Amino acid sequence: MKKKLSYMDSVHRDGRIWNLSMMVLLLLFPVAVGLLYGAGPDWRGFAMGLVATAPMYWAVAVVETFTYVPMLGAGGSYLSFVTGNISNLKLPVALNALEQAEVKVNSEEGEIVSTVAIAVSSIVTTLIIILGVVLITPLTPILDSPALAPAFAQILPALFGGLGVVFISKNWKISVAPVLLMLVLFIFVPALNASTVGIMVPVGVLFTLGVSRLMYKKNLL
Numbered sequence: 001m002k003k004k005l006s007y008m009d010s011v012h013r014d015g016r017i018w019n020l021s022m023m024v025l026l027l028l029f030p031v032a033v034g035l036l037y038g039a040g041p042d043w044r045g046f047a048m049g050l051v052a053t054a055p056m057y058w059a060v061a062v063v064e065t066f067t068y069v070p071m072l073g074a075g076g077s078y079l080s081f082v083t084g085n086i087s088n089l090k091l092p093v094a095l096n097a098l099e100q101a102e103v104k105v106n107s108e109e110g111e112i113v114s115t116v117a118i119a120v121s122s123i124v125t126t127l128i129i130i131l132g133v134v135l136i137t138p139l140t141p142i143l144d145s146p147a148l149a150p151a152f153a154q155i156l157p158a159l160f161g162g163l164g165v166v167f168i169s170k171n172w173k174i175s176v177a178p179v180l181l182m183l184v185l186f187i188f189v190p191a192l193n194a195s196t197v198g199i200m201v202p203v204g205v206l207f208t209l210g211v212s213r214l215m216y217k218k219n220l221l
Helices: 007-037 043-083 086-101 108-143 149-153 155-168 172-188 194-217
Strands: none
Touching: 007 043, 007 108, 043 086, 043 108, 043 194, 086 108, 086 155, 149 155, 155 172, 172 194
């Protein structure tokens, strides 16, 4: 008699299958385009570009795995790494859902809540993108209006500001060190910008964990 898989075992099984399947599908697109038009890559240029950029992405991938998985859970992590936009959307959605449900992500209930929240977020995002594609032409004059430009520039700050108030208010002492670190880095290191958020979020998390551990040992928490 075949042994029935537990919920977590099924999550890992299905997650691996779908992540590997999506990786193959993503790689098949450039292959299909190349075969269709009879255009192959410049392997020398490809190798040089890979050597220059791959180490950074490998490092980010390792850091993000150890950073995001404990906060998103197994199911949420599999889904988030396929759908993307983790730091800006999936992570805040999952944390807020866990907070509202009053469950921990390392429990089976937390795993389900996190996965469902991220799945719903992905579906809503897809629907919004579809609407955007359909309505982009008639709405372009309105969206390009100078009167709306300041509002669009503040969407992400407003989102993270609202979430930040909730989590910072729980233990403001922990928030001081990472906030100061990011302010100093982004003010005095001009190279850091919105494109580096994917790297700086894991760095900030690891820094916060280290400082929190030190403060705990010093009986400051």
